[in-house]
Amino acid sequence: MWDTLRKDFPVFKEIxxxxxxxxxxTPIQAIKIVEKWIEEKKYGNLxxxxxxxxxxxxxxxxxxxxxxxxxxxxxIENTSIGINLIANSINWKKGENIVTNNLEFxxxxxxxxxxxxxxxxxxxxxxxxxxxxxxxxxxxLVDDKTKVIAVSWVEFSNGFRHDLMALCxxxxxxxxxxxxxxxxxxxxxxxxxxxxxxxxxxTGAQKWxxxxxxxxxxxxxxxxxxxxxxxxxxxxxxxxxxxxxFREFTPDNSARRFELDTPAFISCIVLKxxxxxxxxxxxxxxxxxxxxxxxxxxxxxxxxxKILSPTEDGKPMSPIISVKVRNPQEVYEKLxxxxxxxxxxxxxxxxSPHFYNNEEDIDLLLQKMRxxxx
Ligand SMILES: Cc1ncc(COP(=O)(O)O)c(C=O)c1O
Numbered sequence: 001m002w003d004t005l006r007k008d009f010p011v012f013k014e015i016x017x018x019x020x021x022x023x024x025x026t027p028i029q030a031i032k033i034v035e036k037w038i039e040e041k042k043y044g045n046l047x048x049x050x051x052x053x054x055x056x057x058x059x060x061x062x063x064x065x066x067x068x069x070x071x072x073x074x075x076i077e078n079t080s081i082g083i084n085l086i087a088n089s090i091n092w093k094k095g096e097n098i099v100t101n102n103l104e105f106x107x108x109x110x111x112x113x114x115x116x117x118x119x120x121x122x123x124x125x126x127x128x129x130x131x132x133x134x135x136x137x138x139x140x141l142v143d144d145k146t147k148v149i150a151v152s153w154v155e156f157s158n159g160f161r162h163d164l165m166a167l168c169x170x171x172x173x174x175x176x177x178x179x180x181x182x183x184x185x186x187x188x189x190x191x192x193x194x195x196x197x198x199x200x201x202x203t204g205a206q207k208w209x210x211x212x213x214x215x216x217x218x219x220x221x222x223x224x225x226x227x228x229x230x231x232x233x234x235x236x237x238x239x240x241x242x243x244x245x246f247r248e249f250t251p252d253n254s255a256r257r258f259e260l261d262t263p264a265f266i267s268c269i270v271l272k273x274x275x276x277x278x279x280x281x282x283x284x285x286x287x288x289x290x291x292x293x294x295x296x297x298x299x300x301x302x303x304x305x306k307i308l309s310p311t312e313d314g315k316p317m318s319p320i321i322s323v324k325v326r327n328p329q330e331v332y333e334k335l336x337x338x339x340x341x342x343x344x345x346x347x348x349x350x351x352s353p354h355f356y357n358n359e360e361d362i363d364l365l366l367q368k369m370r371x372x373x374x
Contacts, residue, residue, distance in 0.1 A: 159320030234260025
């Protein structure tokens with residue numbers, strides 16, 4: 001099955017790509033849809049309603065992927081905009097605090113810093129030890145003045161996966177919101193919102209969801225939707241978006257109230273297609289395969305160098321594995337010259353296989369690494 005699916009990503013004839021944590025590969029089925037869209041675009045607005053209904057279809061499929069209700073999903077441009085939309089809609093009170101950690105990607109740091117400055121909030125930063133952050137670190141920082149706990153489900157540099165259930169419980173105890181940057185997990189690992197009731201999860205489509213930059217989605221719980229203020233006005237966010245009279249804005253009650261403007265249809269339609277593709281394979285199967293590849297990588301890589309990513313009894317927490325090399329940027333460049341694509345992040349060589357990779361990709365990478373790091 002995996003060998004057959006790999007054929008949907010013809011770039012493997014040219015390069016060995018093990019870098020989904022940066023940008024994922026897009027299957028040919030979605031590329032064909034783009035070609036079709038370009039044809040349709042020749043006719044100006046003739047296909048507008050079709051593109052819009054395909055965008056809403058993407059929201060329905062996103063809901064299915066994480067077992068949420070469609071009313072809680074908004075299609076957004078990317079993770080950064082989603083986090084900013086949420087952060088700017090929360091009713092902050094001076095003296096409240098936000099808890100995050102020092103493994104975060106800037107997307108999940110800067111928006112909170114901006115709010116902290118604007119509203120007189122304290123930003124508390126949990127410190128990672130050996131690449132992981134124990135729930136005890138959060139317990140020390142979270143109190144009744146905590147409004148938001150902001151973490152990535154999976155950390156971008158080393159693949160550390162937060163225990164979202166434990167954080168949900170901690171947030172609930174202190175009446176705080178748990179807001180999750182999901183981009184390094186969604187599409188690779190299974191998230192069931194009904195079982196893991198985070199307040200919000202935000203993702204772009206360009207990595208594990210196999211999509212294009214310019215589209216993503218966010219889930220927002222009913223509780224958070226009810227409690228946030230209306231801070232953004234947008235014609236498509238209105239209850240009656242196609243009424244073009246001069247009138248009062250009535251934002252939709254659902255998460256659609258964050259879909260303000262004409263979406264990047266081309267990216268949304270690709271997202272719809274890749275979500276269908278992922279759902280057809282099954283997120284359980286993808287998770288199993290991605291973790292199997294990561295485990296294979298750890299078992300082999302550990303014989304030649306140190307694994308920097310935290311593990312659970314030797315098992316990977318996610319398909320993002322960081323390994324030690326003397327000069328990651330230099331090794332990255334050398335591998336690239338050999339048409340093997342990985343990444344250099346925060347002092348490690350980051351390798352991030354998805355289901356379209358195979359054991360031979362990893363063997364080839366390790367063979368070349370041996371030549372360059374030993
Ligand atoms: C954890 C994390 N969040 C966010 C992003 C990117 O955010 P955006 O979709 O806004 O470009 C990345 C990587 O590019 C990431 O690793």
